Amino acid sequence: MKKFIVALLFFVLALSSCAFGASEFDETWLVTADTTAKGAAGQVFAQLIQAKVKEANAGLVIDYFPNGELGGDADLLRQAQKGYIAITVCQTAPVVSFIPEVAVFDLPMVFARYNGDTIDKVLNGDSEFHKKMSEAYERAGLHLLGFMQNATFRLATANRDLQTLSDFKGLQIRTMENANHMAFWTAIGAEPTPLAWAELYISLQNGTVNAQENAADTCVGAHFEEVQKYLACTNHILYCNQICINDKMYKALKPEHRAVLDKAVAEALQEMRPKLEEIDKTNKEILVKGNMKLIEYDNSFFSDVLEIQGVRDLYKKIDVATNGLASTLEKSLADAEK
Secondary structure, rough: OOOHHHHHHHHHHHHHHHHHHHOOOOOEEEEEEOOOOOOOHHHHHOOOHHHHHHHHHOOOEEEEEEEOOOOOOOHHHHHHHHOOEEEEEEHHHHHOOOOHHHHHHHHHOOOOOOOOOHHHHHHOOHHHHHHHHHHHHOOEEEEEEEEEEOOOOEEEOOOOOOOOOHHHHHEEEEEOOOHHHHHHHHHOOOOEEEHHHHHHHHHHHOOOEEEEEEEHHHHHHHHHHOOOOEHHHHHHHHOEEEEEHHHHHHHHHHHHHHHHHHHHOOOOOHHHHHHHHHHHHHHHHHHOOOOOEOOOHHHHHHHHHHHHHHHHHHHHHHHHHHOOOOHHHHHHHHHHOO
């Protein structure tokens, strides 16, 4: 309740500023919030946007609340929809409940064969996918500002040497409680097991499960190198953050303020890309120094996975659930490489 009251207070301040053009200080304030931890990529990204908007000195102010100060991801997305806050940054998974089309990011390995430049052209450039995704955001009362990524992914750690597809058979792997993710692991022969995060380390230690999947920095933070022997670059889900703003607030901004915000986000997205690559590389090195063996795959491995009938069925299911946006994403990625 306290978080809601704080958010509502800032909404009133922001609304009075946005709706009437200026506050008594001739400034327009946009309350921005996320759940990212101190120093995490999402927080660095939001702070970078805040700094760039300030440097523009155009009367636009980003009032930033990190680390879940105003609520969890679902809370913040709901608040942004209602206009209690303006902007939120989060990973794509929580957005699916608000925008079904975002489930395209659950397509296993859809991005695995592409580099960051190609993916960026599709997600943030003048692609058919970006156009249709933006329309989906608007139908939900939100305006898509961009996707932050640089071809870094969720990986698998295990106590089994996962060199070939057959090595995944019977692998007891902890996953998020996401039906699409679980269907993927089942399709390649593994045995997905949803498990509370707080229970995961001890469960890996005692063998209740013998594998898990996460981004490299999360694996380091959880010290999984102490209880896992192998780090497999399965690249099954893109590590991606989205940033969006309440659509009415965005349209109510002065044209010069919209331009400042759009420019700040675009520049921050580009500046974060090498940072994301460095974070991924550094954390993989930490895990390897912790005596984990790094396993990397070539494109033939990903192609073989995508030919599995269960994986193909999952693609069809997600394509239907996203009104054909999954097919649009695949085509846009292929076109971007031409």
